[in-house]
Amino acid sequence: MTQVLINAPKTAKKGEVIELKALILHPMETGFRPGTNGRLIPRNIIERFAASWNGNEIFRMEFSPAIAANPFVSFFAVATEGGKITFRWTGDEGFAVEESVAIDVA
Amino acid sequence: MLLPAVFAASFALAQASADKTAADKRRSGYQDMGAALQKMQDDDTANPGMLFVQLGQQLWAKPAGAANKACADCHSLADMKGVAARYPAMAKDGDKPIDLEGRVRLCRTVNQQAEPLAPESRELLSLAAFVANQSRGLPIAPPDDPRLAPFRAQGAAIYQRRQGQLNLSCAICHDDNAGKKLAGVTIPEAHPTGYPLYRLEWQALGSLKRRLRNCLIGIRAEAYPSDAVEYVALEIYLMDRARGMVFESPGVRP
Amino acid sequence: MPGTKEAKKEATKEGTTRRTFIAGAALVSVLPLSPARATPQAMAAAIKEVVGDNAILEGRVTLDLPPLIENGNTVPVTVSVESPMSEADHVKAIHVFNEKNPQPHVFDVRLSPRNGKAVVATRIKLGDSQKIVAIAETSKGEFFSASADVIVTLAACLEDLT
Numbered sequence: 001m002t003q004v005l006i007n008a009p010k011t012a013k014k015g016e017v018i019e020l021k022a023l024i025l026h027p028m029e030t031g032f033r034p035g036t037n038g039r040l041i042p043r044n045i046i047e048r049f050a051a052s053w054n055g056n057e058i059f060r061m062e063f064s065p066a067i068a069a070n071p072f073v074s075f076f077a078v079a080t081e082g083g084k085i086t087f088r089w090t091g092d093e094g095f096a097v098e099e100s101v102a103i104d105v106a
Numbered sequence: 107m108l109l110p111a112v113f114a115a116s117f118a119l120a121q122a123s124a125d126k127t128a129a130d131k132r133r134s135g136y137q138d139m140g141a142a143l144q145k146m147q148d149d150d151t152a153n154p155g156m157l158f159v160q161l162g163q164q165l166w167a168k169p170a171g172a173a174n175k176a177c178a179d180c181h182s183l184a185d186m187k188g189v190a191a192r193y194p195a196m197a198k199d200g201d202k203p204i205d206l207e208g209r210v211r212l213c214r215t216v217n218q219q220a221e222p223l224a225p226e227s228r229e230l231l232s233l234a235a236f237v238a239n240q241s242r243g244l245p246i247a248p249p250d251d252p253r254l255a256p257f258r259a260q261g262a263a264i265y266q267r268r269q270g271q272l273n274l275s276c277a278i279c280h281d282d283n284a285g286k287k288l289a290g291v292t293i294p295e296a297h298p299t300g301y302p303l304y305r306l307e308w309q310a311l312g313s314l315k316r317r318l319r320n321c322l323i324g325i326r327a328e329a330y331p332s333d334a335v336e337y338v339a340l341e342i343y344l345m346d347r348a349r350g351m352v353f354e355s356p357g358v359r360p
Numbered sequence: 361m362p363g364t365k366e367a368k369k370e371a372t373k374e375g376t377t378r379r380t381f382i383a384g385a386a387l388v389s390v391l392p393l394s395p396a397r398a399t400p401q402a403m404a405a406a407i408k409e410v411v412g413d414n415a416i417l418e419g420r421v422t423l424d425l426p427p428l429i430e431n432g433n434t435v436p437v438t439v440s441v442e443s444p445m446s447e448a449d450h451v452k453a454i455h456v457f458n459e460k461n462p463q464p465h466v467f468d469v470r471l472s473p474r475n476g477k478a479v480v481a482t483r484i485k486l487g488d489s490q491k492i493v494a495i496a497e498t499s500k501g502e503f504f505s506a507s508a509d510v511i512v513t514l515a516a517c518l519e520d521l522t
Contacts, residue, residue: 003158005156010450016437027309053474061467061469061470063462066463066466066484067482068309071311074438074479077475078473141425291513306430306433
């Protein structure tokens with residue numbers, strides 16, 4: 001069960017600049033850290049986080065191993081029209097998680 | 107009492123109901139953190155501990171074991187309010203006290219008749235965090251159960267006793283030198299106000315037991331086995347010592 | 361309490377020694393696999409890749425990090441860029457670099473007028489006290505930057521690995 005927490009307003013005025021926050025459960029294992037057996041623990045990170053608004057990409061972020069475990073991202077967007085905001089995380093070991101929230105824009 | 111604005115804002119209500127007097131100088135580890143980490147704890151969509159609370163909420167509703175019952179089938183969520191603020195408690199029909207994680211594990215095996223949850227496992231911590239979160243903002247209120255008294259005394263004795271290769275007691279750091287620096291870190295007063303909590307050092311949620319074990323290793327003492335009553339005794343003592351302070355789980359700490 | 365002070369000193373010394381040892385051990389085992397460890401030079405090279413021969417201008421960018429970092433595993437960071445965020449003049453990208461983690465790149469963000477505000481916040485890992493640099497690339501092809509020197513404190517009591 002991948003856990004995701006999204007903070008987005010449910011309603012916004014047309015043209016309003018809103019803050020979007022997203023938090024996801026992920027170890028962000030750097031690949032530079034030795035385990036208890038002295039061997040390096042293989043890298044396992046999220047490589048990319050993207051957000052789209054009714055299917056159009058509005059934000060994209062490339063992660064490195066230096067992003068903290070359980071990554072948190074906050075960014076802004078202009079509320080243009082009502083619909084769906086989709087957040088997508090992809091990374092090592094086939095990691096792919098998508099979460100959407102609905103927004104009303106008046 | 108002068109408090110940082112963020113703390114005053116987020117805890118104002120709880121503080122009022124927690125019967126705190128102006129003379130109470132006890133400090134939660136929360137108050138020793140910088141503004142950025144306080145903000146991380148205060149915002150439920152920024153506090154990584156809330157990821158585990160959310161998982162716990164899902165597990166709470168999920169049937170398990172031969173009884174095919176979920177936690178929610180027996181317990182109303184409203185009844186969970188205040189539970190974490192008064193644990194550890196005596197196990198029903200038992201002669202030993204158990205902490206909140208112990209209570210969840212017992213329910214799991216006895217009532218749900220399911221595979222035991224491993225100590226410090228994500229499932230156990232998440233369930234405990236979900237239950238603990240129902241008590242957020244309440245004052246810590248250990249029960250007046252006379253059966254707990256000898257364990258509280260045992261915990262107090264461990265707290266005062268020097269041990270380990272560094273020959274330190276809990277009290278030397280957390281009473282005598284609290285507020286001073288150790289390797290650049292402020293030594294906290296060791297009030298267990300936020301457990302289970304998200305510790306940045308762990309990059310995960312962890313229990314008070316893990317924190318105590320961490321301290322024992324820090325003073326180069328031999329850690330107790332994970333099911334040792336000594337941990338629960340220490341927890342009982344520490345919760346009594348923090349009586350009336352505001353319960354914060356899931357806390358965030360460095 | 362006689363003896364306490366000595367013991368405490370010892371604790372600090374021991375803690376640092378062990379952390380240094382672990383860091384050293386990690387370095388030794390990492391080196392053969394990853395010769396390009398971040399250094400001020402590696403950071404400069406990574407910045408050069410983004411900026412090319414363009415001038416890097418001061419101003420417009422604010423890089424917000426706590427002055428004293430309580431744990432390098434999770435460090436809140438906010439980058440804000442002054443920009444009208446219009447079609448004609450907006451921030452296209454924000455790049456963040458460091459000089460001492462194993463790799464110089466921290467993160468890259470793509471923005472457009474659709475964002476309204478060129479502000480992004482996240483949490484990063486910092487292995488040690490060092491300099492962090494944020495660079496904003498505008499739609500007009502300009503590069504603005506800000507940097508911050510941060511102090512990362514080491515945990516006093518380390519948990520064993522088992």
